[in-house]
Structure formats: structure tokens, C-alpha cells
Amino acid sequence: MFRISRINRSRLANWWWTVDKVSLSLILVLTFIGAFLVFSASPSVARTIGFADYHFIKRQIVFIFIALGIVFTLSLQRLKTIRRVAIIGYLLTLVLMFITLFAGYETKGASRWIRILGFSLQPSEFIKPTFVVVSAWLLDGSKKFDDFPGGILSAALYFLTIGMLLAQPDVGMTIVVSCIWAFQLFLAGLPMLLVGILAFFAVFGAVGAYFTFSHVHERVREFLASDANLGYQVRRSLEAFANGNLLGRGPGEGTVKLHLPDAHTDFIFAVAGEEFGVWLCLIIILIVAAIVIRSLWISLKDSNLFVIYASAGLAATFGLQGIINMASTMHLMPTKGMTLPFVSYGGSSLFASAVGIGMLLALTRRNQSAEDKDGPY
Numbered sequence: 383m384f385r386i387s388r389i390n391r392s393r394l395a396n397w398w399w400t401v402d403k404v405s406l407s408l409i410l411v412l413t414f415i416g417a418f419l420v421f422s423a424s425p426s427v428a429r430t431i432g433f434a435d436y437h438f439i440k441r442q443i444v445f446i447f448i449a450l451g452i453v454f455t456l457s458l459q460r461l462k463t464i465r466r467v468a469i470i471g472y473l474l475t476l477v478l479m480f481i482t483l484f485a486g487y488e489t490k491g492a493s494r495w496i497r498i499l500g501f502s503l504q505p506s507e508f509i510k511p512t513f514v515v516v517s518a519w520l521l522d523g524s525k526k527f528d529d530f531p532g533g534i535l536s537a538a539l540y541f542l543t544i545g546m547l548l549a550q551p552d553v554g555m556t557i558v559v560s561c562i563w564a565f566q567l568f569l570a571g572l573p574m575l576l577v578g579i580l581a582f583f584a585v586f587g588a589v590g591a592y593f594t595f596s597h598v599h600e601r602v603r604e605f606l607a608s609d610a611n612l613g614y615q616v617r618r619s620l621e622a623f624a625n626g627n628l629l630g631r632g633p634g635e636g637t638v639k640l641h642l643p644d645a646h647t648d649f650i651f652a653v654a655g656e657e658f659g660v661w662l663c664l665i666i667i668l669i670v671a672a673i674v675i676r677s678l679w680i681s682l683k684d685s686n687l688f689v690i691y692a693s694a695g696l697a698a699t700f701g702l703q704g705i706i707n708m709a710s711t712m713h714l715m716p717t718k719g720m721t722l723p724f725v726s727y728g729g730s731s732l733f734a735s736a737v738g739i740g741m742l743l744a745l746t747r748r749n750q751s752a753e754d755k756d757g758p759y
Contacts, residue, residue, distance in 0.1 A: 397458050400747040405676055408669050409453065409724060409739055413446055415666065416650070416725035423639045423653040424646040424727060438646055438727050445729045449736035456740025457747070461688065464744050468515035471737070472539075475512055478505035479546045486550075494550050504730040506547060506555055510699050511738035513543055514562055518691035521570045525687055533570075536563075553591045554718035558702055560584065566695050570687075605716040612713070618642050619649050619711050622656035630659030646727040648719055651711040666725065667708065674701035680746045693745040696738050703735075 417439070424438035456467070478496065482505055486496045494504050517536045524532025540563050547556045564580055572580075604613040612620075622638035625631060636656040639645040645653055654662045674697045681693035700723055707722040709715045721731040724739075 393458060397747070401457055401743055402676065402680060402746050405673050405739075405746070406453075406457075406743060408673050410450075412666070412669050412724045413450070415654075415662070416722075417442060417446060418633075419650050419653055419725060420646050420727045422634050422636070422657060423642075423650055426640045427643065427646050430643070441729070442727050442732075445732045448729075449724075449732045452733060452736040453740040453743065456737065457743035459744050461686075461745065464515060464692075464741050465519050465688075468512045468519070468741070471508060472512035472516050475505050475508045476542070476546060478503070479509070479550075482506075483549055494552055501729065506550065506552055507730045507734035508737060509543055509547070509555070510559060510562070510703075511696060511734060511741060513539065513559060514566070514695035514699055514738075515692045515741060517563060517566055518688055518695055521566060521691050522686075522688035525570070536566075554706070554720055557588075558699070558706070558720075560587075561702060562695050562699050565698050566691050569691055569694055601716040601718075605713070613717065615642060615644060615649060616710075616713050616717060619652040620713055622652040623712065626656040626659045628659050629661065630655075630657050633657055647721055648707065648717075648726065649711055650726045651708050651722055663708075666722075667704075670701060670704040670723075674698070677742055677746055689745050693742055696742040696745070699738060700735070700742070 420442045421436075421439045424442075425435040428435055428437040456464070459467070482494065482496045486494065494506055495502050496505065497503075517539065520532040520536040520539070522532070523530045524536075540559070543559055544556045547553075547559065564584075567576075567580075601613075604616065618638050618641055622636065622642075625636070625638065631637075634657065636653055638656055639653050642649050642652065651663065651666070654666065677697035677700075678694055681690050681697070684690055684693075703720055703723055706715070706718055706720050707726070710717045710720070721728055723735040724732065
């Protein structure tokens with residue numbers, strides 16, 4: 383049986399006794415569910431595009447081991463290292479996003495992907511966790527040092543980030559980053575006047591996106607359309623939930639996945655609904671909610687403002703991405719090409735989620751703040 387003594391002073395032992403084992407266990411369960419669903423959903427998709435039946439699941443298993451390695455490695459780190467990783471990661475992501483504008487290839491009307499050493503990478507996926515931590519560091523600095531313009535620098539990075547996202551264009555990711563940044567400002571004590579101003583610009587930006595970007599206009603139009611005019615994938619997704627009902631049709635027995643091009647990625651929640659019914663969908667929802675609520679509960683008890691801003695932002699990012707994926711799959715909001723964290727197929731999404739969760743586990747480790755008194759960097 384695996385045991386580590388409490389008197390053991392090694393780095394691994396310290397990690398074991400301080401990491402949030404409940405959240406870590408929930409992530410492992412969510413990853414296992416995701417692997418099983420990808421195994422069920424991906425063969426038909428692979429066959430359609432000319433790959434071997436188990437092409438995607440073989441790649442996903444490799445991705446999962448790499449992602450879990452990222453989670454473990456980052457969760458071992460001290461706060462100072464997490465800040466440095468976030469800053470370097472944010473700058474590197476901006477560079478890759480800039481390169482993508484010129485050397486990226488277009489998918490579904492947007493240039494978000496770039497090929498590196500034969501692999502496809504979506505750099506914008508990594509902007510979420512890195513921006514959240516960098517913004518938290520700047521907001522924390524503005525509270526600690528009167529002459530440090532952390533709020534202004536955070537706002538400057540925010541506008542730079544959404545500018546790069548809209549250039550692709552990626553309106554959905556822009557909305558996610560905007561919501562998380564607003565949440566961090568709220569935690570930092572944003573004046574009500576600025577809250578009103580931000581709300582006005584949010585509404586103005588949403589209306590502007592509707593009239594500026596054709597794909598946004600089309601998705602909103604499809605969302606508001608009658609059942610007969612729903613988009614193909616949404617219609618099939620709702621059919622899957624109807625087929626699954628309460629208990630599901632059984633593992634591997636789903637039929638809608640045979641006709642859903644994104645069954646293994648954006649619409650994997652529909653596969654869960656058809657084959658396992660409401661009960662597995664509720665389990666996934668409860669796991670995501672439990673990770674978010676537990677992380678917020680742990681972080682808000684900390685006295686370190688950086689830990690509060692960063693971990694709350696990362697937890698909200700994880701939860702919001704899950705909500706968007708599940709809500710769009712169930713036709714509760716316009717569709718958005720956003721994966722379900724640790725469940726959907728995809729290296730970029732899985733690695734970015736691993737970076738966010740790894741940082742979150744590091745931030746919420748017990749006694750992290752006490753060990754990080756030797757400077758802000």
C-alpha cells in the first residue's frame with residue numbers, strides 16, 4: 383500500500399500532505415470518464431475522415447498521460463514558480479497567437495491553429511490560465527504597493543489579449559476571458575461606477591460582435607430559430623439526449639454519434655447523454671461544480687490576495703468552460719467551439735486544462751503562502 387510518512391521532508395511528501403486530494407481525485411475521475419466517452423464516440427468520426435477506427439483514442443491516451451504529468455509537475459511548484467511559469471507562458475502564447483495570424487490554417491472560418499513539429503496546436507487555449515495568473519499578480523501588486531499601477535497594467539494586458547483573440551477571430555474565447563477578468567476585478571474591489579461602465583461595454587461589444595462577425599450572427603440566428611431551422615449538430619445533439627432519456631441506451635449503443643462530426647470534441651456531452659442517460663450527465667455536472675466550489679472555498683480562506691485572485695479566476699475559468707460546452711450542446715445558448723475540460727478529445731484543450739488545474743492545485747496547497755514570503759517574483 384502506498385504510504386508517505388508525515389515526518390518525511392522530501393518535496394514529494396510535502397506535496398502529498400498539502401495538495402487538495404479531493405479535487406485531484408475528481409480530476410482523475412473526470413479524465414477517466416472522458417477517455418471512455420472518446421473511446422465510444424471517436425471510431426465513427428475517424429472512419430468518416432479516412433483514419434483507423436482507434437486513431438483518436440490512441441492519441442487521446444498519449445495526451446492524457448502528458449496532461450497528468452503537467453498537472454503533477456505544476457502542482458509541485460511554489461507560488462513564485464507558478465507566477466514565473468504564467469508570465470513566460472503568457473508571453474510565449476501571445477507570440478504563437480501572432481504567428482498564427484499569418485502562418486495558421488483556417489478551420490470553421492477562423493485561423494486559430496498552427497502546425498508545430500507535425501502537431502496541430504491552438505495557442506489561444508493557453509491564454510486563459512496564463513492571463514488569469516498574470517492578471518492576479520498585477521492586481522495583488524496594486525494592493526501591496528501604492529505606486530504600482532497593477533490595475534492599469536492588468537487592463538492593458540486584457541485589451542491586448544482580446545485584441546489578439548478578435549483578430550483570429552475567436553469571440554467565444556474573448557467572452558470567457560472578459561468574464562474571468564471582470565470576476566477578478568470584482569474580487570479586487572471594483573467601484574460600482576466602473577461596474578456599470580464595464581457592463582455597458584459588455585453589452586455594446588456583444589451587439590457589435592453580432593453585426594461584425596458573420597459566424598456570430600449565424601450562430602445567434604440558429605439559436606433563436608424554430609426547431610425546424612436548428613443547426614445540424616444541435617439538432618442531432620438534442621436527438622441524442624432524447625434517445626438516452628433517464629438511463630441511456632447502453633455503452634457503445636448510441637447512434638447519433640455516427641452522424642455528428644464533432645461527437646468526440648464539442649458534442650461529447652451528447653454522447654454521454656445518449657449512451658448513459660441523465661445520470662452520467664449529472665455526475666459530470668456535479669464533478670465540475672464540486673471542483674469549482676471546493677477550489678473557491680479553499681482559496682477564499684487564504685490571506686494571500688494573489689492566491690485568492692489567481693485560484694478563484696482559474697476555478698471560474700474551468701467552470702465557465704464546462705458550462706458553455708454543456709449549455710451549447712443542450713441548446714441553452716448559441717453554439718461555441720469550446721471543449722469540455724478533461725472530457726473532450728484534443729491535445730491543445732487537454733494540455734491547457736492541465737496547466738490551469740496544475741496551477742490551481744499548487745495555489746490551493748496548504749501553507750503555500752507561508753512558504754512564499756521571500757518576494758513578489
